[in-house]
Amino acid sequence: MISLKRSRLVRLAVPARPSCAAGVRRTVAAHLARWDLSSIADDAVLATDELFANAVRHASAGPADTIAVTLECSDRALRVTLADPSPAQPRPRAVDGTAESGRGLAIVAALADDWGTDPPDADDVGKRVWFSLAVREPT
Template sequence: MISLSRPRLFQVAVPARASCAARVRRTVAAHLTLWQLSHLLDDAVLATDELFANAVRHTGVGPGDSIAIVLEHDEHELRVTLSDPSPLLPRPRTSTAAAESGRGLNIVAALADDWGTAPPDPGIPGKKVWFSLVTGETA
C-alpha cells in the first residue's frame, strides 16, 4: 500500500531568551492542533518547553542568538528538534528531592518515545537536541 499523506514541517527561530518560552509553547500547541495531533499536545509541549529552557539556561548563548525549532510529522511520528549555538551536549543529571532544577532531560526521556542529540547542519555551530513521539496513526 502506498501512503498518499505528505510529511508536515514547521520551522521557526526564536530568540534565546526565557521570556520567549510561552511563545514556543503556544506555537507547538497551535501546530499540533492544526495537524490533528491533540492527543500528543501535553507531552510534546512539556518536552519542548524543557529542551527550550535547557538551551536558554545551559548553552551560554549571547543576546543576539536564537534557537531553531523544527516540528516534523509523518504518518507515524512527531519529531521535535531544537538547535542552539553551543557545542556542549546535554547530560541527564541525578537531582535530589529538594533540588529546584536538573530534571529537564529526565522529563523529556519519560515523556518521549525516543530522544537524542545530533550534530548541527554543515557550517552552523552548535548542536541539535530532539525527541520523538509515536503518533498512533497507521499507514
C-alpha cells in the first residue's frame, strides 16, 4: 500500500515560452520519481505538457508572462494546476484527424481522472486549469 504520510506540494513560476516546456517536463518527472509515483508519471508529464503548451499558445500575451505550475500530492491523488494570465476559458475542440494541433484538452481528458478550470486566486488575474490522477500502486 502506498503511504506518502503527508501531502506534498511544489510550486513553480515558469516563463511563458515554448522553450521552457522541456524543463517543466523534467521537473514534473523528477518530483514524481522522488514521490515514488512512477505508475502515473507518464500520464502526468504528458498532461502537464499539454496544459503548458496551451497556456503558452493561447493564454500568454508574451514571453514576459509566467505560468504558475503547482503539483499537489496526497495519499489518494496527484493534482496538477497551471495558472495563466488570461481569463479566457479553454474550449475543447472536436478532434480533426487532419489537424496538426487542437488535441491538447482531449489528451488531458483521456489521461486524467478529472480535469477542469477554477477562477484565479484572490490576488491574481487569469484562470487555473487543473487535472487529477488517482495515486495507484506501482506495477
